[in-house]
Amino acid sequence: MSCVESSEFGRNESKAVALEESIKLGRRSFARNNGSVVSISGPLDIDEKLLIDPKLLFVGSKIGEGAHGKVYQGKYRDQIVAIKVVNGGSTPDEKELLEAGFIREVNMMSKVKHENLVKFIGACKHPLMVIATELLPGMSLKKFLSSIKPQQLDIRTSVSYALDIARAMDCLHANGIIHRDLKPDNLLLTANKKQVKLIDFGLAREETVNEMMTAETGTYRWMAPELYSTVTLRRGEKKHYTNKVDVYSFGIVFWELLTNKMPFEGMSNLQAAYAAAFKQMRPPLPNDTPPELVFIVQSCWVEDPNTRPSFSQIVRMLDSFLCTLPPPPTCTGAESVLVDAPSRSTSAVISATSARVGGKKLSFIRQLFAAKKAANV
Template identity: 30%
Template sequence: MQSTPNYLWELENLLGQGATASVYKARNKKTGEEVAVKVFNNLSCERPHEVQMRKFEMLRKLNHVNIVKLFAVEEIGSTKQKVLVMEYCSSGSLLSVLEEPENAFGLSESEFLIVMQCVVAGMNHLRQNGVVHRDIKPGNIMRLIGEDGHSIYKLTDFGAARELDDDEKFQSIYGTEEYLHPDMYERAVLRKPQQKSYGVTVDLWSIGVTFYHAATGNLPFIPFGGPRKNKVTMHKITTEKPPGTIAGVQRKENGAIEWIYELPVNCQLSVALKTHVESILPNILEADQEKCWGFDKFFSETNKILERMAIHVFSLPQANMHKIYVHPCDTVAKFMEIVSIYTLVPPERQRYLYEGHHFPINPAMEVCSLSTTTEQNPFILIGSEIQEPKSVIYKDPATDYPRFLPSVNVVGDYTIAKNVLAAVYQTIRVSKSLLRCQEFIPRGTYWLIQSMKTEYRRIADKKGALVPILNCMANIENRTQRLCKKGNSEATEMYDQGESHWKLHSMGNILSRFSQCLDKENMLGRILLDVLKEQDQFRMGTSINRMENCLQKMQLIFRQFKKRRQQPRLGYNEEQIHKLDKVNLGNLAKKVLSIFQDEVALMYQTALSEHAAKMRAINEIQNHLGLINGYLIECFRELRSYEESVNKAMDRLSERMLQVYPVHSNHSPQASYPNDTQDDLTLRILQLRDEMKAVTYELEQNNSIIDRLSVSSSSPGL
């Protein structure tokens, strides 16, 4: 047990150990509050007193949620050994998070963004106070869980930190070699004499390596044999990498270096976020300090990413889920432009469904006014053109499954078991991604069909509003022609001088096309039944549950492997149990892989194929509905034009008939005459004119309905 006037700790509670100090979990003697104490070793104590005190004062002025707080500087008893009393982070470091099998391929997207936000905010506070850290790495980024259940990451270990303005340089060497700037690496690791000085941007290189590590689970620069065993090649990779590269790997001894420009497929970041991160990494993983971004540029570009909101969009034509990052204050038009990049659906043809209903999109409004989306409740994008479904891009998990060696090696077996568990985690993630798309294929198709059925009903209503008027006007047309023929040739000639009359066969064409629309609706019904069956079958699936059940059993075995690696030697019985555990772990891994290959992947490919056929049929129906809608809109326009011309012609005819054959005072337009006298003819024409006025009134009443139906039918995608 060791203590200071206010704190005590046991040497067994070691949290971490470095070249100059050890960190222990300690308690406040009065309150019992848990803290971390950093106890400096003799090497550190050899520094001049004024240098140590200057560093302590520098740490005291740092006060930020993303920097481990310094509570006090105390001394151990009579030795006067300096101790820093700091905030205790109970969830380990970012490095310990990345060492979990679950994160072997990198952090989840949400966790990565939290890391980025915390590191950027913490570094911004350091630069505002003129501090350069000089040893940024996952092991020096501590984690604790906030009251909301989310992670909070904090920069720590300022043993190498010093005050330095943007335009100042330093020559002393600190840091961890895998995260060390190439210029510093050359002098500190390769021991080459040089007189180079270093600026604050060396921290940016370390941040770049840390971000890549957090996103992928691996270091960006890996020579054959590893960074610690092949230091010359390590330096060669970091200094000779071409512009734009973010990683370099040497896969064979003395082999060529494979330059990497993109984050790997099997990392957990979405395509959109990868694109944004890939635009930052090459500019901070820049060996030439003159070409490297400054901190102002770095803060500006990273904050642009962090300020964006994610909008989840499932493209039904592609059968693919997308996550679109856009600033809340951008217009929806900007969002639609980004969507078109990933889905190939032009903005003018994009139509969205949300929670089963048409979601009106106004390109001029701000993105923040859109409904909140999640992976479980995204926008469903519908296009108006045929697109072949696009399979989710993923790396075959089978390539990541290592095999155990027959001999017993508790350290080697632990490493292999960890990699097996990591491969299982990745298999389940890929499976969930495929099943998520497979879930939204029938759901989106169902919503689309319901939307199309609603459109069909609009067209039926439109047809119902037009047909009676068409029939009435056709009747008036026939009666007027008969009356004119029974009158003199002048009346017939006067009526014929009107504009072109309505062609009765046009009515037959409209009705015929509409009957075809009924056939298409029946086809929609048949597709809908298939979709409902697919939904029922999908709900009955148990693939993920069975995989996760295997994973739980594997986790129990892995914990035993973790304990055994600390033992120098196993007894006979323990060794036999260890061998059985290896067999069981391998069998469980094979079962997970079998479920993925024989069920999940196979069902997904079948669903894609069937979806392609359905979308082609639906697209055909969409096009047909569009044609029918166009026919009815054109019919409406011609009907209005014809109604106007007939009214004008009948007004001229009735006026002329009254002039030539005035009606006697005891006659009325409503009177019925058995004989076709000239008076009868004039009165009947007047009666038809009044009926035509009634038709005009009815047409005007229906005008708003037909206009509304025409507007609602003009949405893209239908």
């Protein structure tokens, strides 16, 4: 997709300025509220069973850093772990908000267990707020995709990774949790590159029916349009949205798995936000993308959240598509997950195969979503 033309921004300057101000106010609101509303649903403390002895926790070298803290490689007892040290804040109000967010994150991480979610080990509140999880020796999905450019993943690997992500998200949503920051940075590969696991619950929160949530949370290129405000936000303004914001983000991530490109490439963050919120623009899929996968991706990022599929439906569709693929190649290592970007010959073969085998299934799925959309009108 080409960058939005400067002249177009000139003609729509008032909208662009409104969006920019919305982003700035959203960021300030987000900073004040630690990415969530002040009232936190659920228990306001951590079960003693989840706490670990800080004297048995050894912190090693730093391996990452984000808005909410730093991550280190470390050791707890005899286990190698990842240690997230959460920012403590500088004022009483900030400390209170950060501690509430820390408690919420620990309680959510301990609540959900799945093979595609990073395993929670334990936490401690003093002398620092710390969360210990399993340490995956593999790199993030973002770093891995960057390392293989300009090559692309083969279609089986792309769909397998997407299936791992969808299963993790299905588990979160089944437990009433919205992640709100699904992106390749928050997805880690296992050492053998056969599996993907979701990390970082720093922006996650429990979904409620009536409570309003802070807008402008997440990372702009992967954020659902309903998380943007198309008019200037009032200070601290909240809005209601559903777990379908994660489905939109998944659609963008799946597009990256299929293309190994940056979404809205060539655009600034503001331009990407403008394109998604005002122009309903989406990244283009390659012409040889199998029709079933085109349908899944486009269903995930439709404008109306109510017509997006659930992750349980996405899991079923991806599972069904994998069943149409020929046996995997016999090669091992990184070569088994790559295909030359210019030819996409594997994709062309799969497209022809899936068109024959999966045509009726795709028609049924389209009818399913059409019926759902009609029911919501």
